[in-house]
Amino acid sequence: MSHPTNGLDEKTWGELREIAARYPEARSGLLPMLHLVQSVEGRVTPEGIEACAEVLGISAAEVNGVATFYTMYKRKPVGDYHVGVCTNTLCAVMGGDLIFERLKEHLDVGNDETSEDGKITLEHIECNAACDYAPVMMVNWEFMDNQTPESAVQAIDDLRAGNPVHSTRGPQLCTWREAERVLAGFPDDRADEGPTAGPASLAGLKIARDNGWTAGTASSKGENA
Amino acid sequence: MTDTLTPVLTDNWDAERAWTMAAYEERGGYAALDKAFAMGPDAVITAVKDSGLRGRGGAGFPTGMKWGFIPQDNPRPKYLVVNADESEPGTCKDIPLMMATPHTLVEGVIVSSYAIRANTAFIYVRGEVLHVVRRLQRAVQEAYLAGHLGKNIHGSGYDLDLIVHAGAGAYICGEETALLEGLEGRRGQPRLRPPFPAVAGLYASPTVINNVESIASVPAILTEGAAWFASMGTEKSQGHGIFSLSGHITRPGQYEAPLGITLRQLIDLAGGMREGHELKFWTPGGSSTPLLTPEHLDVPLDFESVGAAGSMLGTRALQLFDETTCVVRAVLRWTEFYKHESCGKCTPCREGTWWLTQTLARLEKGQGTEEDLDLLLDQCDNILGRSFCALGDGATSPISSSIQHFRDEYLAHLTHGGCPFDPAASTAFVPAGADA
Structure with missing residues (x-):
């Protein structure tokens, strides 16, 4: 099939079409398609926008309108690791503000900027639904729970030095581009890494177990289904 | 007598590898499917109505009633969309649920889709939770392999496809019609209602949109019974x-x-x-x-x-x-959040959240006057009930309630010439010996 050759390889064109074909209406694929563009290009590029537009039969302006609406899409190159520090109220109060300040200083960058070595892009983020683990940092959208300024600096230094770093509730951290590929709907077969739940997720369940409290279901009464 | 804590959705979160099909089936998982197929779709809707289940995404609308609004004489396809865009500040229940036991949600999706006669369903999960996306993708893959999804499920003649769709960062997509826009590949801006999604939702077809916890609650309602569910809770808030x-x-x-x-x-x-x-x-x-x-x-x-x-x-x-927390700082930060997340569609919210932030920031620095409190309340008055969707309404909640309960603390910022609190004292890692 002919299309403007613009830097995206055949495999990517094929995968963009594959995403569009997952949905009853192709345009529904646009969000994951833009995730795929980021995984290949390191950001949303004009070439990526043109490709999405062509696959979906819509204008580049329409794709651009979508790409500029959602905060996960980046116009500037992102480092190997996207580091997001939650500074929404609860995390900010619990220490997120201090962590963010410390990392800005440590990396000598401002918000939404990338360290000189190209490894770390730092951003303050909104609530990431892990308030019981506050203050929270996300690296490539993996949870780094219960951070302190020191633990955050340590994680970032390890990442820059190439040492393996694990999410507190997930696998060893992959790169931002690899993460974007999973979000585009191409699994990386790492679902089995990491725990079922972190300690805070189990706080209530543990108390229920200790007290013998149940919801009176058949299975909790020992009448296994 | 109901126990103080009643683990149902969280009950298998301490199981080894609870996210796998093997662990889920070992505990009787997917038993609700055959039960539903034997009952028929209308009886499933009735059971959910009888249980008293109300939407767990915040609004509390009766789930069974919502399903009943789907016009079954409409020839267009019906859709179920799970709202897994958990982003409301403070809310952190659906993410650990999908991380620990994605199959509970998938089972709920199958039963719920069957009830409303949908043959395609979606889980719209926020993009900023990579490992949750992985676990959902795996669970759906496993469910297809086990014959719980796909064609002729369990020999019932019922077909269902389930698509995991990762969003891309937008609080507003938790609003159900904005979510549909996102799922259609557009900017996530809310739609005018009516028509409601039950009549014209995804692709202008009848659509049910339910929160993760609502849908995940459905399998146990079928296996344990509506009366069991309704026996918990209060008269009008059951379960x-x-x-x-x-x-x-x-x-x-x-x-x-x-x-x-x-x-x-x-x-x-x-x-x-x-x-x-x-x-x-x-x-x-x-x-x-x-x-x-x-x-x-x-x-x-x-x-x-x-x-x-x-x-x-x-x-x-x-x-x-x-008591170490400054309420003005807390409210300013939430207000900055709403300003950042306002989708820009309607003027009261788009402009109003900027005005609120400016006025609050001035107060927080101790630079305003007492009249700014009235100005803030006036600004809230011009947003609440005048915005296109609930985002604008929500932006006013922390402001008006904090002025109601903590007016003196706002004034203290003015007399103190700034914030009288030490932000270090409220952190989780207060240095030893600090006055916290």
Whole structure:
């Protein structure tokens, strides 16, 4: 099939079409398609926008309108690791503000900027639904729970030095581009890494177990289904 | 007599590799499917109606009634869309559920889709939770392989495809019509209603949009019975729900209890506020629900009682702040959030959240005057009820409620010439010996 050759390889064109074909209406694929563009290009590029537009039969302006609406899409190159520090109220109060300040200083960058070595892009983020683990940092959208300024600096230094770093509730951290590929709907077969739940997720369940409290279901009464 | 905590959705979170099909089936998982197929779709809807289940995403609309609104004589395809865009500040229940037991959600999706006669369903999960996306993708893959999804499920003649769709960062997509826009590949801006999604939703077809916890509650309603579910909770707020405790508390986390439990009970279970400190203010259901204070500790956490106390049950996102926290700083930060997340579609919210932020920031720096409090309330008045969707309404909640309960603290910023609080004292890692 002919299309403007613009830097995206055949495999990517094929995968963009594959995403569009997952949905009853192709345009529904646009969000994951833009995730795929980021995984290949390191950001949303004009070439990526043109490709999405062509696959979906819509204008580049329409794709651009979508790409500029959602905060996960980046116009500037992102480092190997996207580091997001939650500074929404609860995390900010619990220490997120201090962590963010410390990392800005440590990396000598401002918000939404990338360290000189190209490894770390730092951003303050909104609530990431892990308030019981506050203050929270996300690296490539993996949870780094219960951070302190020191633990955050340590994680970032390890990442820059190439040492393996694990999410507190997930696998060893992959790169931002690899993460974007999973979000585009191409699994990386790492679902089995990491725990079922972190300690805070189990706080209530543990108390229920200790007290013998149940919801009176058949299975909790020992009448296994 | 119902127990104080009633783990249902959280009950297998301590199981080894609970996210796998093997672990889920070992505990009787996917038993609700054959039960549903034997009952027929209408009886499933009736069971969910009888259970009293109300939407767990914040609004509390009766789930079975919502399903009943789907016009079955409409020839277009029907769709089920799960709202897994959990982003309301303080809300952190659906993410651990999908991380630990994605199959509970998938089973709920199959039964719910069957009830409304949908052959295609979607889980719209926020993109910022990579490992949750992985676990959902795997669970759906496993469910296809096991014959719980796809063609002729369990020989019933019923077909269902389920697509996991990752969003891309937009709080507004938690609003159901904005979510549909996102799922159609557009900017996530809310739609005018009517028509409601039940009539013209995804691809202008009849669509049910339900929260993760609502859908995940359905399998147990079928296997244990509507009466079992309705036996928990209060008269009009029945069943179990996950209560999420965060902030200055000894053991933050997820506590699944009958609706109607009080914050006092929950704080006791969680080991009290952090040592040497006391509760100052809290949100019952996320930042969009008006702040409450210690005087509300005994309010039953159900839809009616929290409403009567001047707030909303919302998502049961209990964010607890102790006396080291500056309420003005907290409210300013939430307001900056709403400003950042306003989609820009309607003027009151798009412009109003900017005005609110400017006025609040001035007060927080101690640079305003007492009249700015009236100005803030006037600005809120021009947003609340005048915005296109609930985002704008929610933006006013922390402001008007904090002025109601903590007016003196705003004034203290003016007399003090800035914030009188030490932000280090409120952190989780207060240095030893610090005055916290």
